[in-house]
Amino acid sequence: MSASTAMTLHFSLARWCAWAPRLPDAAAWLAWAQDGRSDDVEHAPAVAAMAPMLRRRLGRYGRMALETLFGLGDNTGQPIVFASRHGELSRCLALLEERHATGGLSPQGFSVAVHNAVPGLYTIDRQVAAPVSAVAAGADSFAAAFIEAATLLSDGHEEVWIAVCEEPMPEIFATFVDEPQQAYAFALALRAGDEWRFAASPDTVAPATTDIPGALQCLRGLLRGENTLVRTPAQCWQLTAVDAARRAA
Numbered sequence: 001m002s003a004s005t006a007m008t009l010h011f012s013l014a015r016w017c018a019w020a021p022r023l024p025d026a027a028a029w030l031a032w033a034q035d036g037r038s039d040d041v042e043h044a045p046a047v048a049a050m051a052p053m054l055r056r057r058l059g060r061y062g063r064m065a066l067e068t069l070f071g072l073g074d075n076t077g078q079p080i081v082f083a084s085r086h087g088e089l090s091r092c093l094a095l096l097e098e099r100h101a102t103g104g105l106s107p108q109g110f111s112v113a114v115h116n117a118v119p120g121l122y123t124i125d126r127q128v129a130a131p132v133s134a135v136a137a138g139a140d141s142f143a144a145a146f147i148e149a150a151t152l153l154s155d156g157h158e159e160v161w162i163a164v165c166e167e168p169m170p171e172i173f174a175t176f177v178d179e180p181q182q183a184y185a186f187a188l189a190l191r192a193g194d195e196w197r198f199a200a201s202p203d204t205v206a207p208a209t210t211d212i213p214g215a216l217q218c219l220r221g222l223l224r225g226e227n228t229l230v231r232t233p234a235q236c237w238q239l240t241a242v243d244a245a246r247r248a249a
Contacts, residue, residue, distance in 0.1 A: 007200060009150045012193025013222060014159060017071025018186035019045055019064050033223035050125050057121070060183070061088040065118045065165035068187035072161060075122075078189070079131040079152045080161045082119040083145035083215075085138060090170050119163060139179050139232040142215035146198050153192050163187040164215050178233045179213045186219050194242055196222070201229060201236035 018029045022038035024045075031037045045067040047055050058066065069080070116134035123130050131152075137144035142164050149160040168181035198218075210217065214232035221228025221239045230237040 007147075009146055009198040010192075010194045010196070011146075011149070011153070011190045011198070012195040013188060014191050015072050015189040016186065016219075016222065017068040018184070018219060019067045019071075020182070020184040023184075030223055033220045054121055054125050058118075059088060059091060061091070061165060061167050062118045062121070064167075064183065064185035065163055065187075066122055068165075068185045069119070069122050069161070069163050072187050072189050075126055075128050075130055075161065077128060077130050078159045078161050079133070079149075079157055080119045080122070080163060081145045081148045081152070082116060082132065082134045083136070083141040083162065083164045084134075084166060085136060085141045086166070086169060087114075087136070088117075088167070090167065118165070138234065139214055140235050140237075142218060143198075143200075143230075143232075143235070143237055149190050153190065159189055159191050161187060161189055166213065166215070180211060182213065182216070184216060186215075188222075197238075197240040197242060199238050199240075201238040 017026070020038075021042040021044075022040075023029050023032055024039065024043040028037075028039060045060065045063040047058070047063045047066050047070065049070045050066060055063070065082070069075075116132055119132045119134065123132060133148055135141060135144040135148055142162075145162045145164060149162055152160045163185070164187075165185040167183045169177055210231050212220070214230050214237070217228060217230045218237070218239055221230070221241075225241050225243075227241055228239040230239055
């Protein structure tokens with residue numbers, strides 16, 4: 001992946017893994033990408049590969065994210081870019097309520113509420129010295145992860161992992177909701193290449209209302225292998241499947 005003066009990112013997708021309560025495996029995600037289908041029942045992320053002592057510290061948010069990171073296979077030092085708009089907001093809210101009620105905070109609760117806690121626990125469990133960064137850029141947090149990955153690949157890393165995780169905001173924050181609320185996580189293993197291109201779209205039309213958040217629009221395009229105009233509340237992004245673009249030309 002590289003970034004030009006037009007801020008077009010070039011990359012190849014080596015592997016992917018995604019998880020949501022009604023989309024528990026790759027087959028379910030591929031079906032969803034084609035026609036929006038999902039399971040009738042909700043599942044729980046097992047994170048079976050993780051040590052039980054660490055796994056017990058996690059809520060659903062952390063378990064979703066780690067289910068996808070473990071799903072990429074063995075990490076041998078590949079940098080990890082973790083992206084989330086709000087992080088585990090339900091845990092942060094509980095900590096604030098605890099602070100208000102008691103004047104104190106649970107050290108264990110606080111330790112897993114910080115933004116880089118989830119990928120940090122992954123590296124601890126795997127005992128791997130992988131560089132980890134955590135980004136938050138509003139509804140465009142997933143795009144910030146792609147940009148961060150671009151810089152890492154341009155520095156010479158052979159492969160960079162992106163992990164994106166979101167949960168619906170607690171009801172107390174309902175007035176701030178500006179995009180569809182869903183629980184989901186996905187992880188991508190990116191390599192330098194030109195199978196895909198990703199850039200801010202020159203489209204000046206205000207982003208339209210969408211049925212899924214921007215990060216899932218992007219993932220759906222990747223799973224379909226097709227060009228996708230990704231719309232968020234503030235920005236449009238163009239995901240281009242290079243082979244598809246060449247065929248169209």
